[in-house]
């Protein structure tokens with residue numbers, strides 16, 4: 001009999017077969033060719049030896065139960081090789097179906113994470129028990145990679161939970177549940193506290209159910225909640241387009257639509273036909289560009305970034321024990337919370353004890369909320385708060401091995417606070433500034449140990465935003481860079497590394513997006529269409545509302561400083577058409593943005609955002625200035641992508657993965673693109689197509705769209721933006 005290697009067959013004297021997923025060549029089990037062959041062999045054997053088998057337990061010898069599809073294979077699928085994927089997928093589905101209809105009880109003993117393909121394997125079992133291990137997640141996150149669950153996940157969740165719950169709880173959001181939450185939401189049948197209990201529960205089910213069948217294979221079965229022809233479903237249906245819209249903002253995400261279609265179409269036909277429908281939609285998504293973009297970014301790039309591909313080699317990993325946070329304002333308070341949450345002692349210093357205590361109050365609020373939502377215990381929240389010491393006394397900073405400065409954005413003030421505390425800190429303390437725009441090299445001139453000085457740019461709100469941009473000044477040493485990297489990982493955030501430049505990567509590039517939106521107002525284009533174009537391009541924030549949030553005086557200030565710097569270096573400042581609009585808004589109309597109570601939008605007394613200011617139409621909008629929607633969207637996307645290429649040219653950015661992840665996690669570049677440089681790679685026609693389109697935009701809208709030399713050269717050489725590692 002065939003003995004497979006990826007799925008190990010163990011059988012006891014009572015006829016209980018345990019199939020152990022244990023790929024000998026990988027640390028996790030994936031749905032690769034070896035698995036497919038093993039599954040076929042195991043299925044044949046189960047059928048051949050059926051009479052001697054009492055039941056089957058499916059479990060794994062790895063830390064995770066099963067990791068799902070092999071993304072290295074999926075990202076390479078082309079329309080030409082899609083047929084192979086289609087056939088392979090159908091083969092797996094057929095074999096799972098054979099096991100499911102064997103007439104013997106089959107139990108998934110889920111010993112660890114079962115995401116995507118892992119949960120789909122479990123769905124093909126008659127009973128699902130999960131070990132309640134920390135970090136064990138269950139669900140179908142395929143949609144977050146631009147895919148759908150193609151291993152029977154759509155077909156079976158619809159039949160298990162009903163269309164509405166399958167779509168809303170599992171398929172469309174890709175929610176990853178803890179075992180307890182998966183149980184509460186009907187994704188699994190039971191949880192176990194220990195590995196022994198897991199197997200005991202699996203055995204007990206087999207003992208009690210010698211002839212198991214899936215609900216959908218029992219006579220008289222109906223999809224819970226009915227099919228689209230059913231009145232209850234019909235009542236729910238109008239909500240789905242809204243859900244899709246809410247999720248995608250109308251941006252080009254093909255997966256949610258394909259999931260909806262596969263679920264609805266598959267619910268109206270028999271199980272086998274539904275499997276084929278699911279396979280067709282799956283292959284269409286896998287062969288398309290969006291899933292490639294999303295897999296590249298959210299899997300490969302993210303892994304490269306977090307694993308330290310950009311961290312200097314040869315430096316020992318270090319942990320921070322006690323950090324000083326200077327300035328307990330919006331950013332300092334958030335940074336203090338994130339550090340304390342990671343177990344680091346925090347000294348939170350402001351000019352007065354009251355201001356420092358107010359900063360700690362931010363953590364108190366976040367902790368109370370987390371306790372009330374059941375996300376943490378009172379005990380853990382108390383311990384977190386006990387780690388934060390608010391103070392106005394510099395002496396309390398003694399012994400801190402790192403400092404993160406977050407006082408007002410002012411070079412002289414930043415110099416002064418570092419001078420005051422440097423002698424008090426541990427002699428080799430890491431010195432970080434959370435400036436969002438000021439060049440790090442110049443800030444470092446205010447300290448003694450310039451090699452230990454580095455930029456650590458957090459994003460607001462700090463507790464939610466996963467990115468930290470690390471900025472290396474001219475004199476920053478490798479040791480400091482490695483320590484900054486380790487600190488960001490210690491607080492469980494994602495670090496990208498860039499070289500010093502005014503505005504670094506993120507602040508500079510997002511400025512181009514905003515400028516482009518504002519420039520269109522100046523051209524006379526209807527403001528509501530500009531907002532709609534940004535949303536439909538997939539930006540999480542509309543462009544004019546984002547400008548209001550940041551306040552219009554900020555770009556004025558940055559412009560003044562940047563202009564001065566350019567002129568001091570002997571250059572000439574090239575004005576952007578957005579500048580005139582911003583100046584009129586602030587100086588002529590007194591509308592500096594949300595904090596000033598008036599901007600592109602109107603604001604209520606309590607700060608709530610109202611409608612677009614009607615004055616925009618009166619003072620700016622002109623009939624006959626409309627341009628195609630695609631141009632509006634691409635002006636925003638291209639303005640960011642082209643400046644990113646310039647940053648690569650200038651040596652500010654040194655990693656493609658960092659550029660992609662930074663743009664997605666830090667400044668809201670649309671997720672379907674896979675990040676700002678992947679957008680260029682994946683553009684229709686590749687780099688030559690991107691260059692041609694940039695030239696068109698330059699001819700129509702201005703020189704700022706002229707493609708940089710690096711882009712043109714790469715296009716000519718047939719290259720794309722990749723990290724050669």
Ligand code: NAD
Pocket residue numbers: 326327328329330331332349350351355405406407408409410413417434435436437457458459460
């Ligand atoms: P904020 O005005 O909310 O807070 C600044 C705090 O610094 C205030 O509490 C102030 O009392 C305190 N402070 C001033 N002088 C001090 C001194 N000598 N010693 C100790 N504390 C002092 O400002 P913020 O929004 O938190 O920004 C702080 C820094 O972070 C700035 O450099 C800003 O550019 C940067 N930043 C801001 C954002 C953002 O979204 N707001 C994002 C990234 C970076």
